[in-house]
Amino acid sequence: MLEIKDLHVNVHGKEILKGLNLKVPPGEVHAIMGPNGAGKSTTSYTLAGRAGYEVTKGEIDFFGEDVTALAPEERAARGIFLAFQYPLEIPGVSTMNFLKTAMNSQAKLRGERELNAAEFLRAVRSAAKELNISEDMLKRPLNVGFSGGEKKRNETLQMALLKPKLAILDEMDSGLDIDALKLVAEGVNKLRAPDRSFLVITHYQRLLDYIVPDVIHILAGGKIVLSGDKSLALQLEQNGYDAVIAKAA
């Protein structure tokens, strides 16, 4: 469903991704690990279509469609979701409002019917309950004054409601203590489905203890240098990136 072919990306005129190739079949969880500066965040932003991430060569295919030139909202409507490393604050806009606006926008872009107020409330309440998100939190302005754990749970809530085909989790564990991490990972695991894939981008192996991937890729110098099963993460943990990458090269 996701196929990245020979992707080259410039940011501020500097080439960051240098021929990235990656295939994620439906229902699988793939992890991308890599040292700082390898191009992890660039990969997630480029997949989401952020302005300033200029694709100079290659393409991104999503369900057979080349989405490389599509705007972020069009990709979102096709089912690409990015859980942000640092979710943004939007003062004065309640989480509830934001969720409703997002869901309706996507429905509209897809030419589907928008949810009515009762359907929406039911959907939010049940998803919020699963993630231990209080009514009060739904009424507060989006992410304003939220703790790290609350922000990530909120990202997971959005994912649950928007039901993406591909969820990219960018450093989902940053800023989380172990309890919060467990809660978020549980939420993510519940969303695993045969028609939904995950791309888990992380620096540390720790997250992969809770969200267990089918395949691990190591990104270094703007391309995938090594792919393998989950044991690769343990190798990294024991030997460090330098050694594993050197061995791969």
Place this chain on the structure above:
Amino acid sequence: MAAVQQTVDTVKTLDVDAYKYGFTTEIESEKAPKGLNEEIVRFISARKKEPEWLTQWRLDAFKRWRTMEEPRWARVDYPKIDYQDLYYYSAPKGTEGPRTLADVDPELLRTYEKLGIPLSEQEILAGVQERRVAVDAVFDSVSVVTTFKEELGKAGVIFCPISEAVQSHPELVRKYLGSVVPVTDNYFATLNSAVFSDGSFVYVPPGVRCPMELSTYFRINEQNTGQFERTLIIADAGSYVSYLEGCTAPKRDENQLHAAVVELVALDDAEIKYSTVQNWYPGDSEGRGGIYNFVTKRGDCRGARSKISWTQVETGSAITWKYPSCILRGESSRGEFYSIAISNGRQQVDSGTKMLHLGKNTSSRIISKGISAGRSQNTYRGQVFAHRKAENARNFTNCDSLLIGDQCGAHTVPYIEAKNSSALFEHEATTSKISDDQLFYCMQRGLEPEEATALIVNGFVRDVLQQLPMEFAVEAQKLIAISLEGSVG
């Protein structure tokens, strides 16, 4: 967030530069000759069959005005206005005499219908609306109709065009006219005093809570015509009234002058809530045309424990020069000012408030949200003053500016002066920019860029929107999105 959705739908149906109220009404009108002199002042006064004292009041104002100079201290820039090149009186034909809906030219009714202002009482009553709004519709220089007069009359509330009040309640008009904004107050107020044509008059008797929202809808139609309306609202002891004004004008290439005066008087324990949704034609994206909105608005908390609250949503006009103020004379009186001022294209806004604490234990609150986009300049100018005898004066001011794009400007100019050491004045100000990160975050969730901007802006102005009566809050929200049209990308 249905309102945002609606907003965005509206935005999408519009072209860039579209101002949906920009149509003109083909209607015959009667005008005074162009230019300004004593004859014109007398002409206006005679048209309105005014008593001698009022004619003299106007003439005194005119005499004074000729000795005055146009203020130049505001942060706005515009070519010199030729006051002799304007019409000072224009009335749709056949608007004299008793005015009921049946007498109103159908063309005028259609105009208000197009503007979304229901004037037919039956229609309003037939609707499911829980809250009704009485409307005074002012078209160019005259009021064309006032609705719900009878029902208001039962409660003892007087709501009528000021020209009618001069005839029917001369003692009230004479007592209060010019008592808050004196004839000599400032250049534009003095000009208004000389040539004011129409506007609304409200009197709420002691202890009465006005049974519905009152509103005036101003429409400039004629070319080269200045609009000088005068509004006077008196809330007698222990009464309450909520009032809203809305304004639009056709798209024209030349600038039009609007110099209104609004006076509010609140006696003991009375409360006046005055809301404005100002959407005069702002000019095109190159700054051609648009209204010069030079307005003097002031409320006098004359009685003890009285309260006056100004709420304004300013999206229109080429130039705005406007400082709705409160004189906190009565002991323990309170003044509030809530403002959203949006500028886009080449608009220039210099707006704010004055809170003048004269009495003991007076308090005031200022919440101002300025949003600048395009190549506009947006200035908040506010004065907070405590008189020597104003023991325990309290003020809280919060001025936030939001910038969209990098070619606009936001400025904050506070003047704070306390002559009594017990005064406690707080001032907070922030300036922020809608960040690319925020926009991208919203877009990643499926929002289009303009929808995302509207959402963020509506969040930014939420504190103020909450102050507006419900129906108008929705309208204001739509207006905000439309005003910011074309500001992204």
